[in-house]
Amino acid sequence: MHRQYTYEAVLEAAERIHWRVEDLIGGDKQLDFARPFMPDSLARVEGLDFLSPAARRVLNQIRGHGYLYVFGLVEEFILPFVLDHARPQLHADDYRVRALLGFAAEEAKHIHLFKRFREEFQRGFATPCDVIGPAEEIARTVLSHHPLGVALVILQIEWMTQQHYVESVRDDGALDPCFADLLRHHWMEEAQHAKLDTLVVDALAGACTPEEIDRAIDDYGRIGALLDGGLQQQVKLDVDAFQRASGLLLSGDEREQLLAVQRQATRWTFLGSGMAHPNFLATLGELRPAAREHVERLTPTFR
Secondary structure (H helix, E strand, O other): OOOOOOOOHHHHHHHOOHHHHHOOOOOOOOOOOOOOOHHHHHOOOOOOOOOOHHHHHHHHHHHHHHHHHHHHHHHHHHHHHHHHHHHHHHOOOHHHHHHHHHHHHHHHHHHHHHHHHHHHHHHOOOOOOOOOOOOHHHHHHHHHHOOHHHHHHHHHHHHHHHHHHHHOOOOOOOOOOHHHHHHHHHHHHHHHHHHHHHHHHHHHHOOOOOOHHHHHHHHHOOOHHHHHHHHHHHHHHHHHHHHHHHHOOOEEEEHHHHHHHHHHHHHHHHHHHHHHOOOHHHHHHOOOOOHHHHHHHHHHHHH
């Protein structure tokens, strides 16, 4: 498959980006709990009119906490995947090796960043927020699938990150500046990762038989279902945390409405928005046009 991306160009762009975790969170870089963290196009809390504005803000912040936790969780399997892909190529093209190792180093930095955010969030948010896991077990399960299937899931996530920041975060001046800055710096590096993972998918697909590509696409779907199940568990944990943090006694109908809205919001945030990205669909369509058509039919159910 032909691509306009090259390892040399991606490496050159990546080396122009410099930031440290310590510059973004902690010290004088504090979260502002008087402001929302997430754009409502992703959090979908403003339509819950049985909640007060203050309660909706608390729910928004819990969603922001879960959002970055899930990003950190998926990067726990992206990091070993990239290292496994890079290792056999250590004596190949120098630009490729350096770009892939930079990819891995940046993912390790992102994991660190999101752990530091969680520490600061827990320090400033009075109520504990439980999370799914452990990350190591989820990573092991994901990585047990066909490498091309894993690469497709990662590609969907990388393009999803781009879409979230550009379309929902970048121009939203109401968000906490510290949280938005974390997303901006994450986006800056993920912009290169999406290109690199496109090249990784191409390389893996080029070494596969048609039967292996079919298996990989099936595994892509299985991993998506696995992640979907975990996301639904996280929604319940978030709603439980919200009830503890707000002290609200929701009626049965209100809790069910809250769960339904947040389930759909989370599915769109982490699955549908990536599945709908035109660059992801283009790559999938080059592998199997029928697979692209299936994903395009499925995506509206995640909105």
